[in-house]
Amino acid sequence: MSYIILYALLGVGLFVLGLYALIIHAHLLRKILAINVMGTGVFLVLVALAARHQDAPPDPVPHAMVITGIVVAVSATALALILMLKVYAATGKTELHDGKPD
């Protein structure tokens, strides 16, 4: 049981770490990577909590959700990366304009 909690807490840690990086970094690639780390944390929590039951086999429903989620995360990342390259091609910057005058 205790190692399941350890995995779940590790997932929470990854999520918060990703959230910190998402807020603190302006570079879009770092933001995309940060969102991926956050997603990985969520997947880790789901997979860990699926095995909470003491003597039953792990719950297959969260596992199925994670498998679906991973593929969706990959395709969303690909779309985000193309958008980032387009922003770079259009503005020459890898950051979004924050509305302040230059």
Add this chain to the structure above:
Amino acid sequence: MTDNQQTGKAFRLLLVLLLSAIAGWLAYAVLALSSSPAGLGEQVVTHLDTSGVGNPVTAVLLNFRGYDTLLEMAVLLVALLGVWSLGGIADYRESPPGPVLDTLSRLLVPVLILVAAYLLWVGADAPGGAFQAGSVLGAAGVLLLLSGWRLGNRFAGLLLRAVLVLGLGLFVIAGTGLFLIGGAFLEYPPSLAGGLILLIEAAATMTIGATLAALFLGNRPRVEPDK
């Protein structure tokens, strides 16, 4: 300038405090969960006989919650359409692959295809299935793209599009067909379920593999006019 740096430091400290609070709150939420939840696991095990497969995860993905998987295939297709409609990347420079990458990819790709087929087949009764097999196929595709291989003219047009929509298309056709012959949408009759799931999974595997490789390339493969 020092004013700015000080505000930055103060902001960062505030952020760390705030995120620590969020981390503590989430950790408390995880720790407070009961250790014997009333999950759906038991229900899945009870109805596993009627699902047509022996692996509970595959049963959930392709049978009990098949609608989720159908929509997920749609998400993959929409993401690829989004990437293609953005027009790809203008300065896509390619360098010839080194001898190691070239030789290794020739050796590895057949093995990867074999592994994907095995994962697809074994997914009925053991860990594995369409997504794992599709990811392995996608990896084979990425390896081929990295070593400079491109789709030939004959395949880049209609055939590629057919493969890209095959998974979603077959899923929708199977679901609608079952609906029309009297069942509910995506409600497989237990006697046919095993075969139907394998068929849909095979189509989904090819689509996932092709879509992942196409997403990696970013550009829509252009059909060059014949010389």
